[in-house]
Structure formats: structure tokens, C-alpha cells
Amino acid sequence: MSALEYNGSAIVAMMGHECVAIASDKRLGRQAQTLSCDFQKIFQMSDRLFLGLPGLGTDVETVSNRLRFRLNLYKLRENREMKPRTFLNMVSSFLYSHRFGPYFVEPIVAGLEPTTSEPFIASMDLIGCPMITSDFVVGGTASEQLYGMCETLWRPDLEPDDLFEIIAQSLLNAQDRDALSGWGGVVYIVEKDKVTIRHLKARMD
């Protein structure tokens, strides 16, 4: 059984008009057995920068802590916010430094540029190969299902309210078709002046 599929997860991030959205399920399981429906997989790294971590639960916690540490040191030294692109590179090199004993997470970065507020989303594999897209990125055990849902529902230049509906439906329907993810959902809508967090009511099975 692959380490990436041990705990189960579904994470998706989408680009909108001057906003980004990132959403995840809340299940933590031990293969088929569900342990918790409250497990945090999306971490706010900075005011407008979010990191989604699908994969092995222990590494989700470790990687988010280590990256937060490095990001905070950067902020103290440079006295400015880190750009999403820079953060992506930091995550990528962090993961590659463990090339032959990797962390079993496939991160998703979503945020707005600190100065221009331009939206940014990207994902990478467990050894840090980055992929920057202009529409959506997906990760987790339900990634195939998420690709299908996003491809169908997404369109460019969605306003925050529409983006919320689209990302929520993509997540809910994809995780319903995956045994290892689900049990609730949380959506973060990141706009230049605010971040809205909404918890989704989902099928608890």
C-alpha cells in the first residue's frame, strides 16, 4: 500500500478573477478505517499564501511546520512577504533535498502576489517537480476524480462567489467517488482584501 494513499485526501486549488480558491476534504483514515473528520490539510503560510498538503498525515504536519519555520525566518530577515513563486521554489528545493528518502506529500501552493495581488496556483510531486498552471491544480487520492470535475466546471475569470460554488461542487462530487477522502470539506477563498473560510456539509461516509 503506497504511503501516499495511506491516510487519504482530496485537495484542489482554482484560479479566479483577482482571487484564488483552495479546498480540501477533512478525512484522516488508517487505510479503510476513518479516524477523524477534522484533519487540517490546508495551512495558511502568510496573509495571502496557502499551502495544501495531500498525502501521509505525519508528513503533512512535519512539512507544514518546517516550511512555516523557513518562511518566518525569511520574513524576519528580508522584512517583506514572500512571493508565491518564491515559496514554490522553496518548497520544491526542500522536497528535492530529500530526494532519496522523500516526504510523502504532493503540495499545492495557492496565493496572491503581495504587491500586485495577482493570483497564483501551482502543484508539485513528492520530490519537488513544480507545475504552474493558470486554471486549476489537484492532489490526493481523489485527484483523477478532481481532474474530471474541474475540467468540466471551471471557466476563466470567475468572481469569488462563483468560484466558491464551482470549487465546492468539484470537491464534493470528486470526494464522493473516492473511498479514502471526504467526511467534510473546507474552502478558502483568497481575495486581495480578505480571506473567507467556509466549511462544507458533505456526505459523511
Next chain:
Amino acid sequence: NRSSDLQKNVQLYKIRNGYSLSPHAAASFTRQNLAKALREGPYTVDMLIGGYDEHDGASLYYLDYLGTMAKVPYTAHGYASYMTLSIMDKNYKEGLSETEAVDMIRMCIAEVQKRLIINLPKFNIHVVDREGVRTIDDEKMET
């Protein structure tokens, strides 16, 4: 010897700083040790850490040998989990009193004693609250 090492470190914190580690901090500290050991020489031990804190009230943390940590209202490890999680799903509600919680545990124990092939006649129930930790000595548990 692993748990005694962690236990001593928690006590050392209290001596050094004058106040106890919060349950969340103790669980996180344990988690970090488990996670570090995972890639060197893993400890094959799952744990449940329960504690009381003036700040957050009572809290329960599930930890496994990989270093996965989750704050949970109720949980179980091992074979017990197959039988008892559903009982707790059904009967648990927010703000259970101590008597109700202990009764729920008794229900779970009864189920395990009934359904598990290995005979486990005696159980210890420990209660953690603002006064500390105490054991419930009970004749009810023996079959």
C-alpha cells in the same frame, strides 16, 4: 523506554519553566519525536494522549507510530477500534458528564470482552480532569 524518555522530558519542562506543558504541546512534542524516529529507527507504538488544561479544557489526541496526530473527541487503537468506534459514534455528544463518559467506556469494554477472541478479563479506567489523574477501581469490569 520510549515513553519514559518522553515522560521525563515533559516533567523537565515543568521544572525548568514553572508550569506544565499543555496537552497539545505535550502531544506535539511526542509527535515530533515519533516523526523524527520514523526515518531512523521507528517506534512501533500507537498512543492516546489525554490531558486537562485550564485554557482549553479537556483534550484527547490520537497519535500513531508514524507520527500522525489528530485531536479527537473519542477514539480507539487496535482491535478495539473495530468494535468500539461505532458505539462511541452513536452515543457520544458534546459536553458529556464524567459519569456518562465512564458508562460509555464500560459499554465499549463490554463489547470488546464479548467479541474479541482473546479473553481480556480486567481493564483499568483512568480519568483525567482538573484535579489530576485517577484510576477507577471497579468490580463491574471483571467478567
